[in-house]
Amino acid sequence: MGNVNKNIEEAARATAYVMERHEEIKNNPLRQKYHFEVPAGWCNDPNGFSILGGKYHLFYQHMPYVSEPGDYKMYWGHAVSENLVDWEDLPVALAPVDECDGGGCWSGCALELDQKVYLMYTGLDARNGMQQGQCMAVSDDGIHFTKTEDSPILADTLCEADKKDFRDPYIWRQNGEWNMILGSTKDHFAQALLYRSNDLKNWRFINTMAESLGELGSVCECPNFFEIGGKHILFISPHGLNLRKSVYLTGNFDYPAGKFFWDTYGEIDWGMDYYAPQVIKDGNGRCIMIGWMNSWNWMPWCDGTYYTSKMGWCGGMALPRELRLDELGRLHFEPVQELKNYRTEPAEMVSETAGEEGISIETADNSHCEMIIDFNLKGTTAEIIQLEVKSNEKEKVLVNLNLKLGEIEFDRSHTFDHLKSKRRCSFRSVSETACRIHVFIDSASVELFTDDYMTCMTNTVYVPENADRIKIRGIGGMVKILKVQSWAIKKN
Template structure:
């Protein structure tokens, strides 16, 4: 008789052999990023099991090591001491059992979930998915005593059916501890409304259904993926990645109140979390410094991914600390990223009346902080051209529109990747607007006014498109200062 974990070990060994054969070629391939997390080969999507164990950050992720396209989902695994430099570890989970694997079935795998530390154990809680099963999706656990080798629980699934309030789309468990009990929310849908349903447990194995913690108000999507509910300051925050039919949309956050006795989260204002195209399925942890840190998948479903031709696809955003100020959830790049900085440059106050190339700022992999003086600016529209070619045929445009009170990232000329225009609200407080821009070889993340708004997009320009231009439309723009650093690689 084959034991449950014998099958699992065999599936893991096969996956790890595939990685070993391909990783050296993949790491030299086109479009690889310098300081963003990537898998050694193949396809990745959602971050999973973002946690801290034995003093080290753990990042798991949805993974298909055999191809650069989505396939039967595994859990890839890595760890870091500082959220900057990551070490790839063996694959943690592979499809192997009746609840997460199926011969000849179109879709199956170990779908998204979370991780918690229970005594000496690191426990993964995930969705087992098999298209042909009834129910199609169930909740399972796997445990490890060393943080590397994981055994699936012999009594899986620990939640064997969806509740009456939900449906067969029942996935992405997020687990946390409150007082002396474990709580778990799972994303589902019913009657055209996305929902987060709540369970409670004493031991992570026997779960009692509490009810619907939160649901769509009719405008927030008909399926809620990757819900994350956590305390911050004296309140709670709910993050959801919503679907509308088959279309995945921008994740949002809601600040509200959680009543653990009733199992109900009362919603306040709903706000978009990131206004870019390439941000989905974020997950948070609270670390030993007391920080609430978030990381997301820096890609999007059903989009053109030029890296697929080179045997890989998908990356993660930089880790961001979440700071709640009243009802605004600010996102701030973790301070540890400063360790990558070299070649500091600063430009003091100056004005621009027509398009100007800043020759000092031509580092492709960089961090730039630019502070605009709005009180001395007469133009109502101005901005930046990033990764511009000499002739302007290739560029990523950042437009600040004071008249319409929005900031726009236009990637119509950003190279061979997906096109599109992202827009976020632009709130001018006082006399300045501050942009903090993280550029990598194939990505741009813009933090507006200390992280009040964020725009994340992948771009795929030619390697020789390096110009950094400031432009203005119908007036002058005043700049208080620009600071810039070259950022090193975390993979050397």
């Protein structure tokens, strides 16, 4: 089998290095308390998010020896959980040590078949000018993986698509055969390609499953395809689409033709730090999504530096979310119910009014908490409802609900981090008389949900430990607060 053991050997070496570094950084105050975070080194896209052996497995893009992106080659990290909140780090799964992936083991998926675990991923082929090809690794125990001799098992697009952008396989089983969708581009327009196979190794091109004339950007990355309530949904992470970086399309799939026709187009998360989500269907029929919580330097608000990199790590995942589809074809993204098991020390405030000076919110731990805030819009005269979090006398993060303009703004420009940026999106309350915001605060992030979980904003935030003040205020009038429910979030 040639150099098949090189992967296991280098993965073990990388794992030992990462866990040694983890011991040095694990108590840093900027380490997240209840989000998954890379133990050390760099982390980006989730890969192979799956249920294997009855447990949730998360593989992810990983660079063990460095903590910021650059010329270093990509590995696959690995973690496992029984509840989507408590994650156990497992050994590194893939290392870029073979000819088929000597330029890096890039994004892909995982599946279980005949008591074996298969990883399908994009390798940059060191023999062929780092051309992208689809590779496979297999494991008997789901932890230690061996590359297959015939990788790359798909080295050509088999169509007119650009062979330089041909990546991120996602595989599912349908009608007795394996289906694989790949992100691609043609003439600088993003598209997704569909292939089919009977044995996971011999693939035939079926069709350009989804194509565009610019509305999906220039390149389609990290496609995911699944079904909810009789409708098919395609996730893509586009390049060159300005402020959009995680898009969903809802529509119908013509299986014989291999063609997807969409009628609804939406953004998965409007924050500055959410990319490449993957979806699984669990044993209870829930569609669960997880995405990378950080940003690439080609995004408009990122300057290419990463605050915690100098401390030895960078990257993690946003909270897992359960998806539901409404009658208009829109997706709702609600944090998974398992998070409720980590609520402690509940507090409640009812029937308050706030003006420009604001009122303070005290939870048991303002730096690691969850809040559900209900506003009475009928009794509110303010033009802007403002939520201030992670603040002290110098730093602060502002969430502005502009009722006059119908938009919501996340403003982290008042922090000491280099990412002094703002992000806005449309705000449409599901009720004319009431509005709810659901907020999760961790050591280095704020996740915001509103519009019945149709609008999400995920953002990393870096402030001192003492920046833990929370306030609500009305700008240009008074805001009527119906109720504030809060909990400290604590893991054992």
